[in-house]
Each structure stands twice: as structure tokens, then as C-alpha cells.
Amino acid sequence: MGKTLLVAVLLIAAGLFFVIHQPALPPLEASESAPADPALIERGRVLAGIGNCATCHTADGGKSYAGGRAFPTGFGTLYAANITPDRELGIGSWSREAFIRAMHKGIDRDGSYLFPAFPYTHFKNVTNDDLDALYAYLMSLKPVAYQPPENGLRFPFKLRSLQWGWQLLFFDSKPLQPDPGQSDTWNRGAYLAEGLGHCTACHSPRNAFGAEKKDRAYAGALVDNWYAPALNAQQPVPIHWTEQTLYDYLRSGQSPYQGVAAGSMSEVVHKGLKQASDKDIRAMAVYLASLGNDDAQQNDAAALAASTIDGAQQRTANDRSHGENLYIGACTGCHYNAADKPIALRAELSLNSAVTADDPTNLLRVLLQGIAADQGTPGFVMPEFATLSDDDIVSLADFLRRRAAREPWPDLHKRLTDLRKDLQK
Ligand code: HEC
Ligand code: HEC
Ligand code: HEC
Structure with missing residues (x-):
């Protein structure tokens, strides 16, 4: 930890001295945005569910996807962006390239760094093909002219350039690679859970800089005053999760031995995963069951x-x-x-x-x-x-x-x- 801390301090200092920025990408001209294929839009709608985009990007009582939901962090409060296709206040002027860069690299169209409360650290694993569908879906929404509140992080944490250092320390932009030793179903489950589903964003503990502890993946964590229990071998439930109980829980929010999905998990199941196919839910269950790996039980x-x-x-x-x-x-x-x-x-x-x-x-x-x-x-x-x-x-x-x-x-x-x-x- 001592070394990481020193490096972090140096990087923060560097971020303070040099306002680090990536190149801005040109805005999309209004004439360039043609309506997409309805089948692509529909696929994007399902993917947006798995990614829980609406949950984070909708404020209490606000319009869907218009942003403004507050994210209290140890460093102050951050607000989700408006991702409706409003040209001024949303992402209406974002090209496909700008959208993919934001999802894969955590960089805004204007070139500034985004904060990792936006789980791009997971969305980096999503294929361009799936991002095309998501983009088509978001661009098909009704634009909402709403300006979310200003980022309320404290100085110096509010400086986006500091995220340059954070990324150097904690972000590996390389996408998840399929494991050839596992079945296609397992790999599909891993792709969904580690990518759009961003399950460890809640289920893994984080370090002092808000980065997930990779060596403690799925070890359980407290997020916004809900506890997301461990799903790895240290899971606290006396009857360990199996492929079938995980399937039941993720599909219907209920499992006889482990109970119901309440709290923030309720939104994941009853809003987010609702439109996902049975096959994709099964794939996630297969993958997650392998993390607990308790054949004996x-x-x-x-x-x-x-x-x-x-x-x-x-x-x-x-x-x-x-x-x-x-x-x-x-x-x-x-x-x-x-x-x-x-x-x-x-x-x-x-x-x-x-x-x-x-x-x-x-x-x-x-x-x-x-x-x-x-x-x-x-x-x-x-x-x-x-x-x-x-x-x-x-x-x-x-x-x-x-x-x-x-x-x-x-x-x-x-x-x-x-x-x-x-x-x-
Ligand atoms: C856990 C909450 C969370 C989830 C889930 C989430 N986002 Fe976000 N997103 C945020 C926050 C917070 C920001 C603002 C980050 C910032 O200001 O640096 C953001 C920013 C963005 C941006 C940048 C917009 C801009 O104007 O800078 C895009 C694009 C985006 N999200 C798309 C998505 C999509 C697509 C999904 C679903 C696949 C999604 N988000 C899911 C929290 C979330
Ligand atoms: C926004 C935070 C959040 C995200 C994202 C999230 N979870 Fe959860 N999860 C929770 C919380 C909180 C609970 C506890 C709910 C309860 O006990 O009723 C939970 C409970 C669970 C449980 C039951 C654990 C137990 O022992 O009671 C499973 C299984 C689970 N989540 C799987 C997943 C999977 C798979 C994903 C990704 C697709 C996921 N979660 C994403 C917050 C989250
Ligand atoms: C009137 C019936 C009723 C009473 C009384 C009641 N509960 Fe519940 N409880 C429920 C129902 C129904 C659920 C599931 C809710 C859902 O799935 O939306 C639940 C869920 C729970 C959960 C969440 C379980 C999970 O898997 O996340 C806990 C914990 C709980 N109850 C504890 C208690 C305790 C402790 C008491 C006594 C102080 C109590 N309940 C009294 C009906 C009741």
C-alpha cells in the first residue's frame, strides 16, 4: 500500500500541474444521425437493461435517461449525465466513435476524463457490436432538455485530469478474454457479468481510491447503505448458491433457500435483467456458480x-x-x-x-x-x-x-x- 500511496500522490500532483486531457472528438452534425434499424434498437434496449443504464441515469421523479441521480462518494457527490439524444444537454451530438470511447476508455466527447462511478471499467469489456446496438437505442429515445446538477466533488477530487493518474494505477483497458478452458455458456456468462452487468461494481470491496480490489472479486461490499453479499467461496449463505438457485434468483428475484432480491438488487433483477433472455440468465448463473464452486454441498x-x-x-x-x-x-x-x-x-x-x-x-x-x-x-x-x-x-x-x-x-x-x-x- 505504501508504494501505491506514494505513486498516487505523485500522479495527483502531476494531474494538478498539467491539465491532462484527451483530444475532443468532432460533434455529430444533425444531418448525420439517421434513424437505425428497429431490430438493432430493440437489441440495444435489452442490453441497456442488462447494463442498468436507466437505473443510474434517472433521478427520483426525473425523466428516464435524463440523468441527475446523485452518487454520494467519499469525496463529495457526483451526478449521472443526461444520456438522452438532446444535442445540448445530452449525447445527441455524440458520434458512434465518441460513445464507444466513453464506454471503453471513460473519456467524454470533449476529451475530459469521466469518473469511475460510471462503470466504464466494466463496459470496456462490451464488444463494439453490442455498443452499436446500445448507441442506436439511446439515439432513438426522446431528447430531454435537462441539465443535471454540477459535479459536487471536493477540490482537488473534482478535477477530471486527476483521473489520468487513477487510470494509470487502476484501469487496464484491455477487454476480458474468453477462457478456452470453459464452455461457451460460461464464457457468455462471464462476458455479461463482467461487462454490461458490472456485478462486481457492487459485490467487490474497493480500495481507498474507489477502485475494486481485483484480488477480492465478489467478496461482498457495502454500497449506498445496502450490503451486496459475497458470491465467491466466502458466500455467507449456509446453503451455497448453485446454477439453478442463481438462475431462479436472477430470473424471478426469489430462491427458496436464499430468499428474495431486495434493496438495490431488486432493481437489477426486476428492472434491469427483466428483458434478458432465459439463455443469457442461465449463462450468468453458470458463470457465477463456478465462483462459489461448492460441489460437495x-x-x-x-x-x-x-x-x-x-x-x-x-x-x-x-x-x-x-x-x-x-x-x-x-x-x-x-x-x-x-x-x-x-x-x-x-x-x-x-x-x-x-x-x-x-x-x-x-x-x-x-x-x-x-x-x-x-x-x-x-x-x-x-x-x-x-x-x-x-x-x-x-x-x-x-x-x-x-x-x-x-x-x-x-x-x-x-x-x-x-x-x-x-x-x-
Ligand atoms: C452505477 C451507475 C451507472 C450505470 C449503471 C451507468 N452509468 Fe453512465 N454514468 C454514470 C455517471 C455517474 C456518469 C457521470 C460520470 C462523470 O460525470 O464523470 C455517467 C456518464 C455516462 C456517459 C458520459 C456522458 C457525458 O455526457 O459525459 C455515458 C455515455 C454513459 N454514462 C452511458 C451509460 C450507458 C450506455 C449505460 C448502460 C450500459 C450506463 N451509462 C450505465 C453512472 C452510471
Ligand atoms: C447496484 C448494486 C448491485 C449490482 C450492480 C448487483 N448487485 Fe447483486 N446484490 C446487491 C445487493 C444490495 C444484494 C442484497 C439483496 C438482498 O439481500 O435482498 C445483492 C444480492 C445478490 C445476490 C444474492 C446474494 C445473497 O446471498 O443474498 C446474488 C446472487 C446477486 N446479487 C447477483 C448479482 C449479479 C449476477 C449481478 C450482475 C448481473 C449483481 N448481483 C449486480 C447489489 C447489487
Ligand atoms: C406481514 C408479513 C411480514 C412480517 C410481519 C415480516 N415480514 Fe419480513 N418479509 C415479508 C415479505 C413478504 C418479504 C419479501 C418482500 C419482497 O420480496 O418484496 C420479507 C422480507 C424480509 C427480509 C429480506 C430477505 C431477503 O432475502 O432479502 C428480511 C431480512 C425480513 N423480511 C425480516 C423480517 C423480520 C426480522 C421481521 C420481524 C421484525 C419481519 N421480516 C416481519 C413479510 C413479512
């Missing part, structure tokens, strides 16, 4: 789930704590499962990552905010319990950890206080 999953639930029920019966009382009174009406047949929508809390992960954020957040009908599984509601006192919530969370045979979470009170504060902002 596969055949015994049902028996292991049953004994885990059974154990949890016995611990519940023997516990007389305040947390247990709260659990019986407030949760079991909906979250009760027969040991041999857990149901996804009754999320079995002894098997669920919200309880078994090292980070308590998802459990606390779901208790504070509930899951509204338009979040999580469409039409299903989990009530909020924000009126419980901090002591109550901590007792309940402590009990749920005991019930799932996990060590207590340290510093739970502090995490809860911080989360309440953050969610009020």
Missing part, C-alpha cells in the same frame, strides 16, 4: 437446509430473551417455514444473507424501511418496524444471529444509529 442442500431450519427452531424454543419475544410477536406470522420446505417469500431467516452476512446493514435497513410493494418482489410488502427502539432492534438482531448459529455482530448500536441518520438524509 450440491447433493445435500435439501437435507442441510432442513437440519439448519430445525436447529434454528429448537434454539428459538429454548431462548427466552426479549429478542426472541419480539421475533415471535413481530416476525413469525410471515417468516415461519416448515423445515423441509422453506418458501422464498417467507425468507427463512436462518438461511438468509441478511442475517448470516458479517455486515448487519440489510437486516437493519429492511427493519427500518420495510420493503414496499414496488420494491423487492412486485406486489409484496414487508412492513417496516422503524418505531421499535434501538434497544429492541439490537435485541432482535442479536437473537436472529443466535438463532442462525452465528457470532453476535459487533458495534450493532453504532451501525443502527448511523444508518438511521443516513436514511433520513
Whole structure:
């Protein structure tokens, strides 16, 4: 780390002294933009879903793709750009070349560097062919004349030229190469997950400069007060993910052993991946299952789930704590499962990552905010319990950890206080 820090300081100094810039690309003349083939546009629409472009590029209550969604970072707040084809405020004057350069290299049409909150570090893996479809789709949208707020990063981090150094340190523009030792399906899954799907943007921890730690890919991370659990061999779920459970979860947002897609994952599944073909979802499931790689568990999953639930029920019966009382009174009406047949929508809390992960954020957040009908599984509601006192919530969370045979979470009170504060902002 010491060496990296020194190099980073030098590069930041260089970025401050020389305003580093790439060449601007000429604007597209209005006469040059011909409407594209409808089949290409349709393919681009599906790809935009897999890339979650609309989720990041739409502000709460704003027009789709017009930008303005805030990205709080450790260095201040950044706002997503308007990527509708408005010629002044969007990307209407961007040529195909300018779009491809932005997606592959993180450089704006005018030549300045873009910040990696825009996941070009993943989009670099997307083929020109797929980018053509995406470009055709974006250019087919209705232009929206909306100016997103000014980048609110603090000095010197707001200087785009500093990204020159960041890229030198943390960005390898070479696209992902297919692995000839793996099947076509696996390679397709890797292409989607590591490219447009940018799964590790949330599921991998980052270093102090906001770059993903490559050696800890899929090790789990906290992003905007949601915890994206580990999907590698350290995954916290007692019943490890398999190709089939991953397929179910990514396709429908539900898996009997692991529960439902809530929080930011809900948008990934119910908005983003919704239009993707079954075949592409299957390919991602094949690829992700290989990261966990737990063949030993596969055949015994049902028996292991049953004994885990059974154990949890016995611990519940023997516990007389305040947390247990709260659990019986407030949760079991909906979250009760027969040991041999857990149901996804009754999320079995002894098997669920919200309880078994090292980070308590998802459990606390779901208790504070509930899951509204338009979040999580469409039409299903989990009530909020924000009126419980901090002591109550901590007792309940402590009990749920005991019930799932996990060590207590340290510093739970502090995490809860911080989360309440953050969610009020
Ligand atoms: C995780 C959030 C996120 C996702 C997902 C995302 N973007 Fe962005 N994008 C951003 C942010 C933030 C910026 C602004 C970066 C900056 O100001 O440096 C941006 C900037 C851009 C730009 C540069 C526009 C300009 O005027 O400078 C383009 C083009 C773009 N995004 C296209 C896309 C496309 C296409 C997709 C989907 C495949 C996508 N983005 C997905 C967050 C995201
Ligand atoms: C914007 C952030 C974000 C992105 C991008 C994202 N995830 Fe997630 N993911 C989450 C969060 C948060 C959770 C926890 C949701 C929950 O427990 O209900 C999660 C949960 C999951 C889970 C369930 C893990 C568990 O043990 O409960 C799987 C599987 C998963 N994601 C796969 C993916 C795949 C595959 C991609 C890429 C296509 C992806 N995620 C992209 C944030 C994200
Ligand atoms: C009225 C029924 C109901 C009650 C009471 C209830 N829940 Fe839920 N809970 C749900 C439903 C339904 C979901 C799934 C929501 C969705 O998918 O949109 C859920 C989801 C969850 C999740 C998210 C699981 C995941 O896989 O991401 C957690 C954690 C959770 N509940 C914990 C609790 C706790 C703890 C209590 C007691 C304080 C409780 N719930 C009380 C209905 C309920």
C-alpha cells in the first residue's frame, strides 16, 4: 500500500500541474444521425437493461435517461449525465466513435476524463457490436432538455485530469478474454457479468481510491447503505448458491433457500435483467456458480437446509430473551417455514444473507424501511418496524444471529444509529 500511496500522490500532483486531457472528438452534425434499424434498437434496449443504464441515469421523479441521480462518494457527490439524444444537454451530438470511447476508455466527447462511478471499467469489456446496438437505442429515445446538477466533488477530487493518474494505477483497458478452458455458456456468462452487468461494481470491496480490489472479486461490499453479499467461496449463505438457485434468483428475484432480491438488487433483477433472455440468465448463473464452486454441498442442500431450519427452531424454543419475544410477536406470522420446505417469500431467516452476512446493514435497513410493494418482489410488502427502539432492534438482531448459529455482530448500536441518520438524509 505504501508504494501505491506514494505513486498516487505523485500522479495527483502531476494531474494538478498539467491539465491532462484527451483530444475532443468532432460533434455529430444533425444531418448525420439517421434513424437505425428497429431490430438493432430493440437489441440495444435489452442490453441497456442488462447494463442498468436507466437505473443510474434517472433521478427520483426525473425523466428516464435524463440523468441527475446523485452518487454520494467519499469525496463529495457526483451526478449521472443526461444520456438522452438532446444535442445540448445530452449525447445527441455524440458520434458512434465518441460513445464507444466513453464506454471503453471513460473519456467524454470533449476529451475530459469521466469518473469511475460510471462503470466504464466494466463496459470496456462490451464488444463494439453490442455498443452499436446500445448507441442506436439511446439515439432513438426522446431528447430531454435537462441539465443535471454540477459535479459536487471536493477540490482537488473534482478535477477530471486527476483521473489520468487513477487510470494509470487502476484501469487496464484491455477487454476480458474468453477462457478456452470453459464452455461457451460460461464464457457468455462471464462476458455479461463482467461487462454490461458490472456485478462486481457492487459485490467487490474497493480500495481507498474507489477502485475494486481485483484480488477480492465478489467478496461482498457495502454500497449506498445496502450490503451486496459475497458470491465467491466466502458466500455467507449456509446453503451455497448453485446454477439453478442463481438462475431462479436472477430470473424471478426469489430462491427458496436464499430468499428474495431486495434493496438495490431488486432493481437489477426486476428492472434491469427483466428483458434478458432465459439463455443469457442461465449463462450468468453458470458463470457465477463456478465462483462459489461448492460441489460437495450440491447433493445435500435439501437435507442441510432442513437440519439448519430445525436447529434454528429448537434454539428459538429454548431462548427466552426479549429478542426472541419480539421475533415471535413481530416476525413469525410471515417468516415461519416448515423445515423441509422453506418458501422464498417467507425468507427463512436462518438461511438468509441478511442475517448470516458479517455486515448487519440489510437486516437493519429492511427493519427500518420495510420493503414496499414496488420494491423487492412486485406486489409484496414487508412492513417496516422503524418505531421499535434501538434497544429492541439490537435485541432482535442479536437473537436472529443466535438463532442462525452465528457470532453476535459487533458495534450493532453504532451501525443502527448511523444508518438511521443516513436514511433520513
Ligand atoms: C452505477 C451507475 C451507472 C450505470 C449503471 C451507468 N452509468 Fe453512465 N454514468 C454514470 C455517471 C455517474 C456518469 C457521470 C460520470 C462523470 O460525470 O464523470 C455517467 C456518464 C455516462 C456517459 C458520459 C456522458 C457525458 O455526457 O459525459 C455515458 C455515455 C454513459 N454514462 C452511458 C451509460 C450507458 C450506455 C449505460 C448502460 C450500459 C450506463 N451509462 C450505465 C453512472 C452510471
Ligand atoms: C447496484 C448494486 C448491485 C449490482 C450492480 C448487483 N448487485 Fe447483486 N446484490 C446487491 C445487493 C444490495 C444484494 C442484497 C439483496 C438482498 O439481500 O435482498 C445483492 C444480492 C445478490 C445476490 C444474492 C446474494 C445473497 O446471498 O443474498 C446474488 C446472487 C446477486 N446479487 C447477483 C448479482 C449479479 C449476477 C449481478 C450482475 C448481473 C449483481 N448481483 C449486480 C447489489 C447489487
Ligand atoms: C406481514 C408479513 C411480514 C412480517 C410481519 C415480516 N415480514 Fe419480513 N418479509 C415479508 C415479505 C413478504 C418479504 C419479501 C418482500 C419482497 O420480496 O418484496 C420479507 C422480507 C424480509 C427480509 C429480506 C430477505 C431477503 O432475502 O432479502 C428480511 C431480512 C425480513 N423480511 C425480516 C423480517 C423480520 C426480522 C421481521 C420481524 C421484525 C419481519 N421480516 C416481519 C413479510 C413479512
